[in-house]
Amino acid sequence: GDSVTQMEGPVTLSEEAFLTINCTYTATGYPSLFWYVQYPGEGLQLLLKATKADDKGSNKGFEATYRKETTSFHLEKGSVQVSDSAVYFCALIMQAGTALIFGKGTTLSVSS
Amino acid sequence: DSGVTQTPKHLITATGQRVTLRCSPRSGDLSVYWYQQSLDQGLQFLIQYYNGEERAKGNILERFSAQQFPDLHSELNLSSLELGDSALYFCASSVALGTGADEQYFGPGTRLTVT
Numbered sequence: 001g002d003s004v005t006q007m008e009g010p011v012t013l014s015e016e017a018f019l020t021i022n023c024t025y026t027a028t029g030y031p032s033l034f035w036y037v038q039y040p041g042e043g044l045q046l047l048l049k050a051t052k053a054d055d056k057g058s059n060k061g062f063e064a065t066y067r068k069e070t071t072s073f074h075l076e077k078g079s080v081q082v083s084d085s086a087v088y089f090c091a092l093i094m095q096a097g098t099a100l101i102f103g104k105g106t107t108l109s110v111s112s
Numbered sequence: 113d114s115g116v117t118q119t120p121k122h123l124i125t126a127t128g129q130r131v132t133l134r135c136s137p138r139s140g141d142l143s144v145y146w147y148q149q150s151l152d153q154g155l156q157f158l159i160q161y162y163n164g165e166e167r168a169k170g171n172i173l174e175r176f177s178a179q180q181f182p183d184l185h186s187e188l189n190l191s192s193l194e195l196g197d198s199a200l201y202f203c204a205s206s207v208a209l210g211t212g213a214d215e216q217y218f219g220p221g222t223r224l225t226v227t
Contacts, residue, residue, distance in 0.1 A: 036218075043116075043202060043218040043219050043221050044202065044204075045114070046216075049215070089155065098143070098145070098160050098167060098209060098214075099145070099157035099160065099168055099170050100145075100147075100155075100157060100204075101157070102154060102156075103154075104154045105154065105155070
């Protein structure tokens with residue numbers, strides 16, 4: 001079935017370091033792809049999304065590009081801040097589907 | 113603040129009991145979704161309602177049921193609770209059916225602990 005695989009965490013970085021969190025997907029069709037972020041004690045917030053191949057989603061300095069050839073949607077940020085410490089989830093929705101399918105989440109911890 | 117509200121925030125109950133979780137979607141949103149987040153299973157879709165009707169079903173146990181009322185709020189009923197039902201239950205809402213890129217807005221969750 002359709003699924004999302006993301007890199008195991010935790011990821012520990014110093015402030016201003018470069019961030020990459022890998023995400024790959026398996027899908028029978030052409031899904032829309034999402035990154036959600038969960039701050040401690042809160043619900044999930046949509047960080048960015050891409051709906052078709054080669055689309056780049058971006059928000060708050062984070063970027064991810066929908067790569068159909070490698071079935072990937074890696075999350076990147078050029079310079080992380082302590083406030084970026086959270087759990088990041090990669091997810092997909094199939095075109096005719098309505099349920100988000102999530103990866104297991106990657107915990108990011110940024111220290112000053 | 114996503115505009116989706118969930119009550120209660122925390123719930124502690126015993127095995128075999130029944131609980132009801134409540135969700136109010138964002139104003140104007142017709143779809144409500146329920147997700148379960150547990151340590152071993154991760155985030156899993158349970159069920160979706162659209163304008164009062166069940167729209168999609170995921171890995172929802174038979175002991176669990178949900179409904180969406182005319183005012184569009186939704187309730188998730190969990191019965192014959194087991195220790196393994198302890199989890200964070202999220203509600204999300206979207207404007208329409210949720211296909212493709214229709215964004216889902218998540219509530220803060222209800223943490224259920226079964227003892």
